[in-house]
Amino acid sequence: MAVVWYGEEAKARVKNAAAIRVEMAGRAFRDFLREKVSAPPPPSAPGEYPHKGANPGGGHLRRNIQMEMDRATCTARVGTNVLYGKFLETGTSKMGARPWMSKGIRDFARQIKAILEGAGPTV
Numbered sequence: 001m002a003v004v005w006y007g008e009e010a011k012a013r014v015k016n017a018a019a020i021r022v023e024m025a026g027r028a029f030r031d032f033l034r035e036k037v038s039a040p041p042p043p044s045a046p047g048e049y050p051h052k053g054a055n056p057g058g059g060h061l062r063r064n065i066q067m068e069m070d071r072a073t074c075t076a077r078v079g080t081n082v083l084y085g086k087f088l089e090t091g092t093s094k095m096g097a098r099p100w101m102s103k104g105i106r107d108f109a110r111q112i113k114a115i116l117e118g119a120g121p122t123v
Contacts, residue, residue: 015074023069025115026076030067032111033078033104037062046096049103050088061085061100 036049038059044051052058064082069075079085079101091097 019069019071019074021116021118022074022076025112026067026069026078028115029104029108029112030065030078032108033065033100034062036104036107037065037100044098046091046098047103048098049100050098061088 037052039049039051041051041053050061052062053060061080061082061084064080064085065078066080067076067078070077085100087095088098089101090099
């Protein structure tokens with residue numbers, strides 16, 4: 001009786017299933033953050049998620065919260081390239097912090113865990 005080794009195929013399937021889950025979690029977290037920073041005026045208070053600006057072009061931060069996936073390392077990154085996103089997160093000498101990213105991670109941690117632990121695709 002011959003023994004057939006499918007180890008490499010099995011590893012590839014497990015890695016693919018994990019990457020799918022990580023990408024799903026990253027997209028869900030991105031969408032959660034976009035929703036949280038979409039509140040209309042009045043301006044947010046320190047400790048709250050930042051609110052969308054009152055000007056017609058408001059929502060620049062929300063529109064620029066992005067997710068990128070690296071399947072080779074099975075890593076999803078969520079963030080923004082909007083400079084003032086950092087100032088909202090940490091605050092400045094003239095403004096208290098509106099920690100939209102760290103607060104978002106705390107508020108959404110259970111959902112991320114549930115997505116990562118989900119049954120997922122069949123391996």
